[in-house]
Amino acid sequence: MDAKTPPQLKYAPRAAERPSAAEAEAAVRTLIAYAGDDPDREGLLETPARVAKAYREFYSGYEEDPAAILDRVFDEAGGYDDFVLLRDIPFHSHCEHHMVPFIGKAHIAYLPNGGVVGLSKLARLVDAYARRLQMQERLTQQIADAIEIGLAPHGVAVLIEAEHHCVSMRGARKSGVSTVTTSFKGVFKTDPAERARFLQLVEGRR
Numbered sequence: 001m002d003a004k005t006p007p008q009l010k011y012a013p014r015a016a017e018r019p020s021a022a023e024a025e026a027a028v029r030t031l032i033a034y035a036g037d038d039p040d041r042e043g044l045l046e047t048p049a050r051v052a053k054a055y056r057e058f059y060s061g062y063e064e065d066p067a068a069i070l071d072r073v074f075d076e077a078g079g080y081d082d083f084v085l086l087r088d089i090p091f092h093s094h095c096e097h098h099m100v101p102f103i104g105k106a107h108i109a110y111l112p113n114g115g116v117v118g119l120s121k122l123a124r125l126v127d128a129y130a131r132r133l134q135m136q137e138r139l140t141q142q143i144a145d146a147i148e149i150g151l152a153p154h155g156v157a158v159l160i161e162a163e164h165h166c167v168s169m170r171g172a173r174k175s176g177v178s179t180v181t182t183s184f185k186g187v188f189k190t191d192p193a194e195r196a197r198f199l200q201l202v203e204g205r206r
Helices: 007-011 021-035 047-058 119-130 136-151 192-202
Strands: 084-095 101-111 155-164 179-186
Touching (some): 101 136, 101 179
Antiparallel strands (some): 101 155
């Protein structure tokens, strides 16, 4: 199957020119001072460089091409005719509104249409989108869209549950609050029985 570029990539525009490491470190020094501390004190001298390096890791999804992750499909699935489900894929992302983490799990199912993809590819797809500035609603939709376009299955189901630190650490300051988002396509959208079976399996019931 030819690699396709999912239209949801428009949600993650790249800056026209990436600032240099020195510029990023200078920005961190400014934020340290804004927080009320001294960026020149011993314990903080190396912090700007560490933060700049950490940002490249936190937001490494901007370097990933989701279409390329799903570009190899195995056409021989031994006549398998039921959906494939990956539960409890851990991820961490950062809220685009406050740039604080939200952490959770993704559950993904798809009903193959003649071909399957390596299971690790779906976990990589989650990270490719999660390691960006995100909204959980958009993250859920992007994963579903990419699978629909890349694999052309009979259906896709994505459920994400996460705790947002912008709720637990600031503002309302309510810890333990879980946000759940879903996206259903194909048979999971049109067939209530298939959708219910997916939800039951996600919850661990057999």
